[in-house]
Amino acid sequence: MLEVKPRPETGRPVPDGGLTIAEAAQRTGVSAHTLRYYERAGLVVTPPDRTAGGRRRYHKLDLQWIKVCTRLRATGMPIKGIRRYAELVSAGPGNERERLALMEAHRADVLARLAELQENLQLIDHKIDVYRGRVAAGDADQLWAPSR
Secondary structure (H helix, E strand, C coil): CCCCCCCCCCCCCCCCEECCCCHHHHHCCHHHHHHHHHHHCCCCCCEEEEECCCCCEECCCHHHHHHHHHHHHHHHCHHHHHHHHHHHHHHCCCCCHHHHHHHHHHHCCCHHHHHHHHHHHHHHHHHHHHHHHHHHCCHHHHHHHCCC
């Protein structure tokens, strides 16, 4: 699963010359390794610019796209799906219905997982209520070794 740092830096303008990979990693909340992987895996719409020395330079649109990728991944979209979405966006106009279908399918998956999580949370809430009641009643020891 993708690891995203909790609070990426945002809000500051990107310099005209772009950001180094370390700066882009700090701003997006993903590692430099992840940024390189996104490029290798075909998840970026356009590869980042390069300096004369071959070093990557990230611009505002690059950072915005990385945010899209990390959000899609964090919500469970497979790499294959993100790659397909990137291909469609890169291809330009004319495939909006396919993009829409991809996003609608992913949304349905996310909603199904949310419903499952909500069900699981209800069970957890029930167990908490039981424990609180037993602790308050002074007979919580019965929970650890119930008699049959």
